[in-house]
Amino acid sequence: MCEMCGSTEQPLVTVTMDSGGTVRHRQVCQRCARSDASTVVRRPVRMCVRCDRITDTPVLVSEVHQNPRPGFSVYACGDCAPHFPPLPDVFDLL
Known part of the structure; x- marks a missing residue:
C-alpha cells in the first residue's frame, strides 16, 4: 500500500524524502513518486x-x-x- 495516498497500485518504489533535514524511506506508488519533486527514487540494484x-x-x-x-x-x-x-x-x- 502506498504510504502517501493509500493506493494499492503496484509496483511500489522506495523513495527517499528529505523533510526538514530528516531523511525517510517510503514505499510509494509510481504516480506519487512522479508527482512529488522532493523525492528521489532508488532503483532496486x-x-x-x-x-x-x-x-x-x-x-x-x-x-x-x-x-x-x-x-x-x-x-x-x-x-x-x-x-x-x-x-x-x-x-x-x-
Whole structure:
C-alpha cells in the first residue's frame, strides 16, 4: 500500500524524502513518486545469482529461510530468471 495516498497500485518504489533535514524511506506508488519533486527514487540494484551480473530489474527467484536467524531473498536478472522454477504459492505449503 502506498504510504502517501493509500493506493494499492503496484509496483511500489522506495523513495527517499528529505523533510526538514530528516531523511525517510517510503514505499510509494509510481504516480506519487512522479508527482512529488522532493523525492528521489532508488532503483532496486541486486546481483544475479546465476550470472553474477548487477541488475536494476531484479526478479525474485527464491526465499531462503534460516532458523533461528532471519532469511534472505535470492534474485536473478531478467535473462536468467526463466531458468528457475516458479515460487510455490504460500497456501500450497500449508
